[in-house]
Amino acid sequence: xxxxxxxxxxxxxxxxxxxxxxxxxxxxxxxxxxxxxxxxxxxxxxxxxxxxxxxxxxxxxxxxxxxxxxxxxxxxxxxxxxxxxxxxxxxxxxxxxxxxxxxxxxxxxxxxx
Amino acid sequence: xxxxxxxxxxxxxxxxxxxxxxxxxxxxxxxxxxxxxxxxxxxxxxxxxxxxxxxxxxxxxxxxxxxxxxxxxxxxxxxxxxxxxxxxxxxxxxxxxxxxxxxxxxxxxxx
Numbered sequence: 001x002x003x004x005x006x007x008x009x010x011x012x013x014x015x016x017x018x019x020x021x022x023x024x025x026x027x028x029x030x031x032x033x034x035x036x037x038x039x040x041x042x043x044x045x046x047x048x049x050x051x052x053x054x055x056x057x058x059x060x061x062x063x064x065x066x067x068x069x070x071x072x073x074x075x076x077x078x079x080x081x082x083x084x085x086x087x088x089x090x091x092x093x094x095x096x097x098x099x100x101x102x103x104x105x106x107x108x109x110x111x112x113x
Numbered sequence: 114x115x116x117x118x119x120x121x122x123x124x125x126x127x128x129x130x131x132x133x134x135x136x137x138x139x140x141x142x143x144x145x146x147x148x149x150x151x152x153x154x155x156x157x158x159x160x161x162x163x164x165x166x167x168x169x170x171x172x173x174x175x176x177x178x179x180x181x182x183x184x185x186x187x188x189x190x191x192x193x194x195x196x197x198x199x200x201x202x203x204x205x206x207x208x209x210x211x212x213x214x215x216x217x218x219x220x221x222x223x224x
Contacts, residue, residue, distance in 0.1 A: 034212055043203065043217045089157065093207060100145060101205065101213045105156030 002027045002094045006104035009087075013080055014112050021075040021107045023064075023090035031092040033057075033066050033073040038087040038106075047075075047088070085111045115140040119204045119216025126223055129193050132177075136204030136216050138185040144206040146187040147213075148179055151201040163187060199223045 007022040025031065035047040035057070048057030053068035062077045073090060090104040119136040126132060138144055148160040159172045161179035169179050176195055180188045187204060204216040 032212075036213075044205075044213075044215045046212045049212055087156075091213065093211075093213075100162065101147065101207045103149075103157045103159070 002031070002092065002100075002102050004090050004092055004102055004104035006088075006090050006107050008105075008107070010108040010110055012110045012112065015082055016079045017111075019075070019077040019080045019084070019109070021088055021090075021109070023073045023075065023104060025071050025073065025090075025092050027071075027092055027094050027102075029094065030068075031094050033064070034091045034093070035062070035064055035073070035075050036089040036091060036103075038089065040086070044089065080109075080111045082111045082113050085109055115144070115206065115208065115214045117204055117206055117214060117216035119219060121219060122217060123220045124222070126194050126221065128196055128223055132189070132191040132194050132198070132221070134189040134202055134204075134219050134221075136187050138187075138206055141206075141208045143184060144208045146181065147205040147207075148177075148187065148189045149203040149205060151203060151218075152199075157203070161189070194223045196223050 003026045005024050032051045034049045036044045037047045038044045048059040050057040050066035053066050056065045064073050064075045087106045087108045089106045093101050116139045117136050145164050147162045149157045150160055151157050163169050163181045177191050199222050201218050201220050203218045205213050207213040
């Protein structure tokens with residue numbers, strides 16, 4: 001079946017540290033991949049996306065590359081800020097059998113000053 | 114662009130009372146619609162999804178039900194709330210292969 005697996009949190013980093021949040025997926029066909037972010041007390045919003053293999057999505061200093069060979073879409077940022085503290089969700093939209101968004105469980109990130 | 118209106122933003126209900134949360138969609142037609150629950154400190158749990166009017170799939174057995182009486186309306190209900198139903202409920206949609214769009218969520222506290 002289709003699924004998304006994220007590294008368990010919480011992840012706690014100091015400001016300016018390098019961030020990696022791992023995400024792997026299982027899907028039939030060629031899904032589109034997404035990272036969403038949920039800041040404290042708010043709803044989810046799209047952070048970045050990639051629609052085909054080797055695409056790199058980027059936004060606000062975050063990047064993720066669609067790796068079909070490893071079925072991964074790891075989120076990275078070179079230097080995190082306190083304001084990046086949030087919950088990050090990896091997701092895919094399968095494109096077979098009807099479109100359906102599937103989310104990972106989310107990874108909570110705490111950034112300390 | 115697509116938007117979801119979800120209300121109310123917060124709700125406090127006594128145990129055993131009924132529940133009705135509603136979301137409506139603007140800016141697109143025939144979307145896939147979803148209800149998620151996010152318990153405190155936890156990830157998103159898919160409760161229901163719908164690919165069209167009257168078509169509801171339940172992902173987990175529970176005390177809740179969902180209905181889609183119109184293309185752009187998705188309702189989450191319960192006849193009798195339990196304490197364990199407390200959480201943050203999020204309505205979401207997607208259309209084809211584009212990214213999902215979300216309501217602002219409802220924080221439900223069952224007391």
